[in-house]
Amino acid sequence: MTETKELSRLKLLAKRYARANRIAQHQALDLVAGELGFPNWNKLISVSKKGWLADSVQMASIEAFVTRALPAAIFRDGDPEAMARRFAHLEQAERGMIGDHTYRLQEILHEVIIAGEGWSIRIPENPGAIPIVETFTNQERECPALEPEFLQKALELARDRAVQVRAEISADWPRRSTKPDQSGMVRHPLCRGESDVWFCLHCDGKITSAQIAQNLWHCPACGASPLDIFDTAFWSDDKGESFLPVKTDGSTDRDELDFRIVDSRPKLDLTEEKIILLIRSALLDDATNISEKLGALQAEISVDDENGVWIIIEEDLWPEGKDPVQALAVAKLLGLEVERLSSWSTIPFAWPRLGEIASSTCDYTQMMLDAYAQYGGSPTK
Template sequence: MTETNDLHRLKTLAKRYARANRIPQHQALDLIAGKLGFPNWVKLISATKNGWEIDAEKIKGVEAFSRGALPAVTFLKGDPEAMNRRFEYLEQAEHGTIGGHAYRLQEVMGDVIIAGEGWSIRVPENPSAIPVVETYTNPELNCPVLEPEFLQRALRLATDRAGLVRAEISTDWPRRSTKPDLNGVVRHPLGRGESDVWFCLHCDGKITGRQIAETLWHCPGCGASPLDIFETAFWCEDEGKSFLPVKIGTVGQDKPEVQIVDGRPKLDLDEEKITLLMRSALLDDATNVSEKLGALLAEISVDDENDVFIALEVDLWPEDKEPVQALAVSKLLGLETDFVSSWSTIPFAWPGLGEMTLSTSEYTQMMLDAYAQYGGLPDRNAKKE
């Protein structure tokens, strides 16, 4: 394999796939490496250096894979290994149609998902949790999952499959994990002992053995997984004596049969995002290295009403320079922004050197020469205390 042929082709396919599915390119590279039998892209590159070559049929398989799309926004989370497992699930999914609308039905890490164009339904492994319906299209468009008849048919398919998945889980566990004895004692499926009372690390709930067996070891109060269920409340000083009992069926109680949420990406402007955009705009305004440093060191604060206050170091940012791009971003976001000059300790001497160039490397050389002229360079060979 050469960089100019097959390897270059794989990189191009990964780049297109990353853009189409809005995931990081390194993750797309790892996914493609997984399709070729490698745990990640680094291992694939290492193999090519040792003479490994890819045949034409495998290239075709990768091309077919790269044309696919992730099934839902919820599939975008996780490391490359988990992503590859999910794609294996996708390949094993059942396909069909409801009222002319295509769907795929699959099990992912204990949950059952049925999904189509612009929608998905997730039925959690937890029997007491309600299914979640996500839509990804404009509400004004005709999304089939919003039609009651379609929703019920799709939900029935998913819940029937979820019943089979839960049955398989119960079969893999010890019988005493799902069937309490006469005293309500059950055995933890992860080998954490036997008891008639259990405690939830997530919500500090006290759960009876019968309750936890009915919910496949998910907390009936908050829905926490078996990983959060313990025989003793070791994290509490009184060992859980102050914990309140969890009521049966509190998860999903008084809620609709399904929860419909809008899965489209939404812009939530918080202080971190506003600061990031404003600093980027200041960098757009910078015309030399000094001003770039001024943009990077600017103190940006955002109040509770999203009004912005920006303090610019006077030795790095001229007092009479108007931050045009920053003001434009502020206007687009509907923010009130105030700019002031400040005086503080700057990182390098002779800030005027930065006004002579836009190149950071050129500025660095000028700065080093100036420090050297005055004997101000540190001894790089000297050991630090």
């Protein structure tokens, strides 16, 4: 019997579904048959031999079905309620509400981000990486992402979209990159050959073909991207013989709440470098002419272990009796005691008093060049 175009189309859609979700072809065929009301693909074939054909509405429903992706556990368990619930989540994505809180769901460079006021959740491209929950609100305000029920719903939305994104990646790769053949060989999606063992340049891990294919070619141990995965450990003296196998079964399904919460509010870390930067900026505020600006830039500033800051300024560039008012005020805000000293060292240019009458650095530069031309040698170029 000649295969109908509808049956050929169903097989093609099942093949695409299998590639996208990294499952066996026969599983995808059975899922397609189930969507059409048959217990399995064999039953569908049996009925088709008696004249059954999928109508246009049924074909449209299957085409819509294969554009959506679900975790492998859903395929194995065959839970219709779970499938319907996850499909509903996907249809509500992009912009929506969780309780009284709005959210925005989007994909950026294969990462999925769901965010609202004062919070965000990021799902990395790597299926083995855990979601990062970031909070931004002040301590006085409640953050919905810290409420277990809200967080679980937001994670479900983001994870469902991440599965869909990963399915799209898989569908673009060769079939042999997402599922080992009978001899255990898989093909690198970036055309780096075929092998049943792979090596991570980042952590020196030895990875099986099943592990690397299931994890979308990210190292299951350290999360390195496909760019760091090779079929030979060319950087090793023994070609990777001494590398330890990555201890994981390659599974990426996570039904439990597995995530990391990060408080992303800005935190002030006043290191010595940052304190010096603030004091020097304040000295520039105090400077009223080019000479004093050069003095502020040239000043030696240090911070000791007893909450003290030392400011040493070249006397020829900064008047002896002038207090650095702004620098003192900044130091007070930081809880620092100031010790100010003068020094006599080699100044950057001769005739420092020229800087006291110049109105700008450009004017000062011209005056300095003219003085060197008249009284000294030509400046070094």
